[in-house]
Amino acid sequence: MAPTTHPAGGIALVHTALGDFFLAEESALHREVREAGGHARAGLAMLSSRLGPGDVVLDLGAGAGLLAVPLQRVVGPTGRVWCFEPEAGAAELLRWSLAVNGADLLVQTVAGDTWPRLDDWCNAAGLDRVDAIRAHGPGAAAALVGGGLGILARHLPLVLLTGEDAGAPDTASGGPLRDALQKLGYSFLSGTDTPEEGEDAGPAPAGGSTARGGSMLALPPGGAAEGTDG
Numbered sequence: 001m002a003p004t005t006h007p008a009g010g011i012a013l014v015h016t017a018l019g020d021f022f023l024a025e026e027s028a029l030h031r032e033v034r035e036a037g038g039h040a041r042a043g044l045a046m047l048s049s050r051l052g053p054g055d056v057v058l059d060l061g062a063g064a065g066l067l068a069v070p071l072q073r074v075v076g077p078t079g080r081v082w083c084f085e086p087e088a089g090a091a092e093l094l095r096w097s098l099a100v101n102g103a104d105l106l107v108q109t110v111a112g113d114t115w116p117r118l119d120d121w122c123n124a125a126g127l128d129r130v131d132a133i134r135a136h137g138p139g140a141a142a143a144l145v146g147g148g149l150g151i152l153a154r155h156l157p158l159v160l161l162t163g164e165d166a167g168a169p170d171t172a173s174g175g176p177l178r179d180a181l182q183k184l185g186y187s188f189l190s191g192t193d194t195p196e197e198g199e200d201a202g203p204a205p206a207g208g209s210t211a212r213g214g215s216m217l218a219l220p221p222g223g224a225a226e227g228t229d230g
Contacts, residue, residue, distance in 0.1 A: 010024055010025050010026060011023070011024060011025065011093070012024075012025045012030065013100065014030065014033050014034060016033060016037050016038050017037060017038070018037075018038050018044075018066070018069065018070045019065075019066075019069040019070060019097070019101045019103075020097070020100050020101060021033065021064045021065060021066055021069075021093075021097045021100075022064060022093045022096040022097050022100070023064055023093065024089075024093070029063070029064070029066075033066065038066060039063075039066040039067070039162075040066070040067060040136075040160075040162040040163075040215050042191030042214065042215050043067075043134075043160050043161075043162050043191060043214075043215025043216075043217060044067055044070060044071070044215075045191070046160070046189060046191055046215065046217040047071070047132060047134065047158060047160045047217060048070065048071065048074050050132075050158055051071070051074050051075060051079075051131060051132055051158075052074070052075070053074075053075060053076040053078055053079060054075065054076070054078040054079045055074075055075045055079045055129075055131040055132065056075070056079060056080050056081075056082070056127060056129050056130050056131050056132075057071050057075060057079070057080070057081045057082070057130075057131065057132045057133070057134065058082050058084065058118070058130060058132070058133045058134070058151075058157075059071070059081055059082065059083045059084065059134045059136075060084045060115075060118075060133060060134060060135045060136065060140035060143060060144060061084065061085065061134075061135065061136030061137050061139065061140035061163075062083035062084060062085045062090075062094055062109075062134075062136075063085060063090050063093070063094065063136065064090065064093040064094055064097045065083065065093075065094045065097040065098050065101070065103070065107070066097075067134055067162075068081050068083050068094075068098070068103070068107050069097065069098070069101045069103050069107070071134075072103050072106050072107050077106065080106075080107075080108060081106075081107045081108070082107075082108045082109075082110060082125075083098075083107055083108065083109045083110065084109075084110045084115070084116075084140070084143075085109070086112060086113050086114055086115055086139070088113060091109070091111075094109060095109065115139060115140075115142075115143035115146075115147070116143075116147070117146075117147035117148075118143060118144060118147045118148035118151055119147055119148055119149070119150035119151055120147070122151055129155060130151055130155040130157045131155070131157055131158065132157050132158040132159070132160065133148075133151070133152075133157050133158070133159050133160070134159075134160040134162065135159065135160070135161055135162075135177070136161075136162045136163050137163045141161065141176070141177045142176075144159075144177055145176045145177050145180055149180060152180065152181070152184060153184060156184065156220035156221065157220070158217065158218065158219065158220065159177075159181060159186070159217070159218040160215060160216070160217050160218075161177070161215065161216040161217075161218070162215045178218075181218045184220070184221070185220070185221035186218040186219060186220055186221070187218070187219045188216055188217070188218055188219070189216070189217045189219065190214060190215070190216045190217075191214060191215045191216075191217070
């Protein structure tokens with residue numbers, strides 16, 4: 001039976017249309033999910049509309065699984081979502097959230113308290129495709145720039161940036177990664193997360209930043225501007 005309570009104090013099980021998630025009650029993320037019905041909803045909508053059964057997704061900075069769970073439903077049992085979460089507290093909530101959603105046997109978690117070199121990890125895991133990458137926060141974006149440029153060049157995956165700094169031009173979570181993507185011919189769409197909106201918001205401003213709580217989707221060369229039928 002899936003767990004419905006967490007043994008630690010201050011952890012709540014929050015029910016949403018996208019799944020049920022264990023979150024720290026005093027966290028900003030808990031407030032966001034309670035108010036908006038999810039996390040990074042605009043980014044999730046932009047990315048999900050371009051994925052389908054059998055696709056492979058790397059979720060860098062997966063947190064409590066708020067994107068991993070719905071993305072696994074999109075890629076189905078023939079696809080795979082790999083979750084990376086080096087922060088111990090968040091990794092624990094991720095494990096519990098996956099279990100309560102029945103996704104713990106489908107979503108793969110990568111253990112470790114540091115970011116692996118992603119190019120080496122993909123080679124060791126034998127991945128012959130990577131269709132999308134979600135990078136949440138400065139650590140995830142820096143890990144992708146520092147050790148995952150081979151993945152980007154070889155597979156040209158969709159890349160979703162989420163969090164406050166998703167489009168900041170002068171930070172590790174926005175500038176270096178965006179520069180690397182631009183050199184590969186990527187284009188960008190930005191979206192703002194609100195309780196009511198989840199569609200593509202349009203091209204991201206050159207050198208500008210997404211709204212607070214927004215998302216940015218990087219489309220590889222030749223990537224369709226509109227969502228596919230999956």
